[in-house]
Amino acid sequence: MADPTFGRYSEIPLDSMTPEQRTGYDSIIKDRGICPGPYKIWVESPALMKLMIPMGVYYRSGSGLSEAEREIAVLVLLGKWGAAFPLSEHEWIAEGTSGYSKAGIPAEQVERVISGLPVSFEDNRQQVVYEIASTLVNSRYVPKGLYDRALKELGTNAISDLAVIMGYFTMVAFTLMFHDVPSFAEGLKR
Known part of the structure; x- marks a missing residue:
């Protein structure tokens, strides 16, 4: 197991990501310019990233709350x-x-x-x-x-x-x- 890089979590280096993980990573970078907080961990699961990125976008720009x-x-x-x-x-x-x-x-x-x-x-x-x-x-x-x-x-x-x-x-x-x-x-x- 790799040494932890984010708390106890060992982030996946870009060159070790699967194509699906890289797609999720690239999507969050396109949206935010960075891979923030939990997305550093969620990127391991491409299916989860597909759900979480649009939810984050919604709450930053489209919800009924200021x-x-x-x-x-x-x-x-x-x-x-x-x-x-x-x-x-x-x-x-x-x-x-x-x-x-x-x-x-x-x-x-x-x-x-x-x-x-x-x-x-x-x-x-x-x-x-x-x-x-x-x-x-x-x-x-x-x-x-x-x-x-x-x-x-x-x-x-x-x-x-x-x-x-x-x-x-x-x-x-x-x-x-x-x-x-x-x-x-x-x-x-x-």
Whole structure:
């Protein structure tokens, strides 16, 4: 077994990839310009890459949630799991300091969300996203009042987007946690 390159995971060098793995790798490079986080691991499975790349594209450009709303849900979820690598990435994405996002959530709010501390958002949609995400990650029943506010503020499609993005980032978190990928890990230079 090769030495680990990304946490405990041993990435596949480009010249050792199968043609199908290389196609998946090239697809994520075309989409993102890099092979980020979990994709470094998922590239081993061409079938998984075919599913995950379009989902990532959808959440970055086509969902019914704003960048800030997505990041609030992602931070609630990742904070719950304590997944070091994606938490460090999404902390600065949420604050809008990454150059990757314009979410622009104030650092104090980001810190409170990650820590699981109560926080309030002036924007009603952001507040509802925070409350729904917090309720779901804590295995709590969604009370009728929160359900009604969510429908009013977000609508059914955005609520579905919220639930699915939380599932997607659970996969991200578990993949990276299993391989013990630390904050700011870089992996193979390609």
